[in-house]
Amino acid sequence: MKITSKLEVATEKCSPERLRKAQVFLDGEIMRTCAPYVPHLSGTLEGSAEPHTIPGSGIVTWKTDYAQRQYYENKGTDGLRGGRWFDRAKADHQGEWKDGIVEILGGENGSDH
Numbered sequence: 423m424k425i426t427s428k429l430e431v432a433t434e435k436c437s438p439e440r441l442r443k444a445q446v447f448l449d450g451e452i453m454r455t456c457a458p459y460v461p462h463l464s465g466t467l468e469g470s471a472e473p474h475t476i477p478g479s480g481i482v483t484w485k486t487d488y489a490q491r492q493y494y495e496n497k498g499t500d501g502l503r504g505g506r507w508f509d510r511a512k513a514d515h516q517g518e519w520k521d522g523i524v525e526i527l528g529g530e531n532g533s534d535h
Contacts (some may be wrong), residue, residue, distance in 0.1 A: 423489035426484050426510045427452070430461045431520065436527045446478040448519055452508070453482055455515040459507035460484070461496045482508075 453471045460468040467486050474485040499505015
């Protein structure tokens with residue numbers, strides 16, 4: 423199950439290196455902040471994101487035979503854990519993700535670079 427997402431941040435004046443660092447940060451933060459939302463029986467699904475995601479690619483992948491089914495069908499019974507984990511984590515953490523990206527890019531509009 424691959425998730426792609428886009429946050430709107432002005433990047434016209436940012437160096438390619440800063441943009442790469444920001445994407446690596448975002449990919450890592452998505453994996454970190456989604457972890458408490460991913461259904462957890464043995465931990466295999468939750469743990470599948472790190473080895474199947476290339477930091478900086480802009481694509482976070484949870485790779486198990488049942489990831490897609492869990493994403494769309496799991497009703498959740500254990501706190502935050504359940505289906506549509508990315509959508510729910512994004513709703514809760516998007517501001518933090520954007521703040522981190524803005525900091526890496528050097529300000530609200532990236533004009534320092």
